[in-house]
Amino acid sequence: MSDVVLETRDLVKHFPLTRGIVFKKQYGAVQAVDGVNLQLRRGETLGIVGESGCGKSTLARMLVGLETPTSGDLFVQGKNMSKVGAEERRRGRRNIQLVMQDPYTSLNPRMTVGDIIGEPFEVHPDVVPKGKRRAKVQELLDLVGLNPDHINRYPHQFSGGQRQRIGIARALALNPEIILCDEPVSALDVSIQAQVINLLEKLQAELGLSYIFIAHDLSVVRHIADRVAVMYLGKIIEIGTEDEIYDKPTHPYTQALLSAVPVPDPKLRGLRDQIVLTGDVPSPANPPSGCRFRTRCWKAQDICAEQQPTLEVRDKSGHPSACHFAEVRDVVHATE
Amino acid sequence: MSTDVNVKIDALAGVDPDALPLQVKDLHVEFRTRNGIARAVNGVSFDLRAGETRAILGESGCGKSVTAQAIMGILDTPPGFITGGEILYRGVDLLKLPESERRKVRANRIAMIFQDALSALNPVFTVGFQLAELFRKHRGMSRQDAKARAVELLDLVKIPAARQRVNDYPHQFSGGMRQRVMIAMALALDPEVLIADEPTTALDVTVQAQIMALLAELQRERNMGLVLITHDMGVVADVADQISVMYAGRVIEEAGVDDIYASPAHPYTKGLLESIPRLDLKGHELSAIKGLPPMLTNIPPGCAFNPRCGYAQEVCRQDPAPPLYQVSPSRTAACHFWKEVKGDE
Ligand SMILES: Nc1ncnc2c1ncn2[C@@H]1O[C@H](COP(=O)(O)OP(=O)(O)OP(=O)(O)O)[C@@H](O)[C@H]1O
Numbered sequence: 001m002s003d004v005v006l007e008t009r010d011l012v013k014h015f016p017l018t019r020g021i022v023f024k025k026q027y028g029a030v031q032a033v034d035g036v037n038l039q040l041r042r043g044e045t046l047g048i049v050g051e052s053g054c055g056k057s058t059l060a061r062m063l064v065g066l067e068t069p070t071s072g073d074l075f076v077q078g079k080n081m082s083k084v085g086a087e088e089r090r091r092g093r094r095n096i097q098l099v100m101q102d103p104y105t106s107l108n109p110r111m112t113v114g115d116i117i118g119e120p121f122e123v124h125p126d127v128v129p130k131g132k133r134r135a136k137v138q139e140l141l142d143l144v145g146l147n148p149d150h151i152n153r154y155p156h157q158f159s160g161g162q163r164q165r166i167g168i169a170r171a172l173a174l175n176p177e178i179i180l181c182d183e184p185v186s187a188l189d190v191s192i193q194a195q196v197i198n199l200l201e202k203l204q205a206e207l208g209l210s211y212i213f214i215a216h217d218l219s220v221v222r223h224i225a226d227r228v229a230v231m232y233l234g235k236i237i238e239i240g241t242e243d244e245i246y247d248k249p250t251h252p253y254t255q256a257l258l259s260a261v262p263v264p265d266p267k268l269r270g271l272r273d274q275i276v277l278t279g280d281v282p283s284p285a286n287p288p289s290g291c292r293f294r295t296r297c298w299k300a301q302d303i304c305a306e307q308q309p310t311l312e313v314r315d316k317s318g319h320p321s322a323c324h325f326a327e328v329r330d331v332v333h334a335t336e
Numbered sequence: 337m338s339t340d341v342n343v344k345i346d347a348l349a350g351v352d353p354d355a356l357p358l359q360v361k362d363l364h365v366e367f368r369t370r371n372g373i374a375r376a377v378n379g380v381s382f383d384l385r386a387g388e389t390r391a392i393l394g395e396s397g398c399g400k401s402v403t404a405q406a407i408m409g410i411l412d413t414p415p416g417f418i419t420g421g422e423i424l425y426r427g428v429d430l431l432k433l434p435e436s437e438r439r440k441v442r443a444n445r446i447a448m449i450f451q452d453a454l455s456a457l458n459p460v461f462t463v464g465f466q467l468a469e470l471f472r473k474h475r476g477m478s479r480q481d482a483k484a485r486a487v488e489l490l491d492l493v494k495i496p497a498a499r500q501r502v503n504d505y506p507h508q509f510s511g512g513m514r515q516r517v518m519i520a521m522a523l524a525l526d527p528e529v530l531i532a533d534e535p536t537t538a539l540d541v542t543v544q545a546q547i548m549a550l551l552a553e554l555q556r557e558r559n560m561g562l563v564l565i566t567h568d569m570g571v572v573a574d575v576a577d578q579i580s581v582m583y584a585g586r587v588i589e590e591a592g593v594d595d596i597y598a599s600p601a602h603p604y605t606k607g608l609l610e611s612i613p614r615l616d617l618k619g620h621e622l623s624a625i626k627g628l629p630p631m632l633t634n635i636p637p638g639c640a641f642n643p644r645c646g647y648a649q650e651v652c653r654q655d656p657a658p659p660l661y662q663v664s665p666s667r668t669a670a671c672h673f674w675k676e677v678k679g680d681e
Pocket residue numbers: 015030031032050051052053054055056057058059216284
């Protein structure tokens with residue numbers, strides 16, 4: 001079998017916009033995800049970045065089967081999830097688990113930690129025999145750095161970082177190969193973020209997991225990801241290795257995004273290339289023609305309104321970018 | 337307009353124009369709750385000069401917002417009580433003023449912006465009306481003049497097509513634009529001090545950059561003092577002059593921005609700096625601070641950081657808590673072992 005554990009082809013999710021209560025009439029659609037192609041390789045971490053509303057969570061929800069794609073295909077271990085039988089789909093799903101952002105709301109407050117972590121066994125009883133489940137849950141608690149004796153406690157008795165560990169333990173219950181993390185550390189304090197990031201890295205090394213790591217914090221993504229995809233209005237507009245994206249970005253949006261991130265070093269103040277974008281993100285229900293970034297792009301030409309730039313390698317940088325005028329510009333390092 | 341502002345300042349008895357626009361001295365705030373007394377602020381002091389940006393940096397629950405609320409006089413009382421200290425505006429202790437005087441200072445001299453702009457704006461009135469009301473109430477302007485000033489202000493904070501947008505309601509603005517409106521409201525009466533409590537935390541990074549640039553520009557133009565409350569070490573490095581790092585209700589380190597990043601003198605500050613990933617560096621090991629911040633109803637004796645501290649010795653576990661030691665003429669740190677922590681530099 002190939003090295004690719006997960007692949008999407010032209011994955012699309014449009015949410016219909018309807019009017020009327022009794023006779024619903026569709027008058028448009030939110031193009032939340034619009035033709036996403038990506039591959040996740042065994043053991044790697046693929047970061048997905050982009051601003052609020054660009055479609056990151058919708059993409060994630062399709063990958064774990066919480067949302068049905070409008071069109072396009074999802075392959076898990078080479079198998080097309082929309083073509084296989086129910087049993088095989090169930091097994092495919094089991095292989096991908098989700099860790100969500102908010103450790104405060106994603107756990108049922110009335111369930112004990114043991115029940116929360118063991119809940120997936122109700123759906124997939126064949127993974128661990130009934131008599132061994134409690135031991136398995138305690139093993140999972142230990143694995144994520146929590147005290148196995150706390151199995152009967154409730155979520156409110158844990159801190160935010162500990163709750164995120166519970167979420168991770170639950171995601172690991174079914175021995176998946178792929179973990180999808182949707183903003184796993186954004187709700188956590190700085191000093192706790194590092195604990196959770198280090199835990200995720202340790203688990204990856206120990207269990208050989210593949211990660212898709214969604215975050216709006218570009219510094220965190222640089223730290224954890226091997227490759228990075230940048231999304232804008234439902235599309236991937238640039239994708240490459242961590243070095244390619246951070247040191248040699250070629251898409252104007254990636255450049256603007258990176259240049260806006262402050263670096264925790266006062267000596268670099270004012271020495272970096274700053275691009276201040278004007279205007280707001282257009283509505284995904286009515287995206288601009290051609291290049292979706294053109295309404296905010298300082299490089300836009302006529303062709304940008306007419307032809308949608310495809311995601312391909314155009315210049316020496318060696319990685320794909322969806323810009324007619326892709327060109328490397330270092331915005332991360334001090335220029336002087 | 338500046339003339340009637342001055343009238344209002346002079347109307348406040350005891351104002352010394354040569355004194356600092358804001359000084360907080362040994363502020364104590366506690367919350368009396370069913371679960372006991374939560375000592376949210378335990379002796380916070382700092383100075384703010386005109387035109388200066390002071391960052392107050394710290395993790396969730398360390399007392400940043402409560403400090404701001406105490407300064408503004410908007411503390412939730414009960415359960416919150418100021419149990420000690422002084423808050424001086426140009427030499428006048430605001431804590432000793434009657435509420436009517438306090439309100440004048442709040443509107444005119446010290447203003448505040450919040451993390452969540454939507455909840456700070458009134459949803460049932462247009463943005464223009466809310467701005468105009470400020471001028472009518474505090475400056476006695478006519479309806480027409482006030483409206484004109486509202487448009488000017490929206491222009492100032494770079495709302496496109498301000499003349500049309502002035503009639504819109506808050507929900508018709510994007511998150512970044514709402515934050516601009518809130519800045520406009522805070523700056524309407526030309527305050528000398530602006531307290532910004534996590535003004536960009538809820539915003540996307542490109543919008544955050546726009547808002548911070550706008551704040552810096554307005555601050556420069558007006559020589560305004562800015563207290564910036566944040567947990568973002570990147571933002572602080574970009575804009576702050578002075579930094580107060582808070583932990584469990586105390587300022588545990590205070591220094592100029594260059595000193596703190598180059599050679600932190602408190603293990604907590606040092607730990608924070610070592611635990612954040614950087615955009616411009618490839619995956620270096622993150623050394624996390626172990627453990628959790630203490631419950632404020634149950635702060636450990638001695639140094640509040642001692643259960644998490646790699647430098648801790650027996651003395652750290654015993655009262656009194658370490659005082660703010662003078663690390664250099666311009667900086668302090670509340671750690672018995674600051675010399676070791678800071679290293680030779
Ligand atoms: N169930 C839904 N019905 C209609 N529109 C939706 C639905 N879910 C998401 N959307 C829209 O799809 C777009 C993408 O949303 P999504 O949550 O995927 O963004 P995101 O990149 O995860 O943003 P954030 O960073 O804020 O989490 C948004 O415009 C959102 O409003």
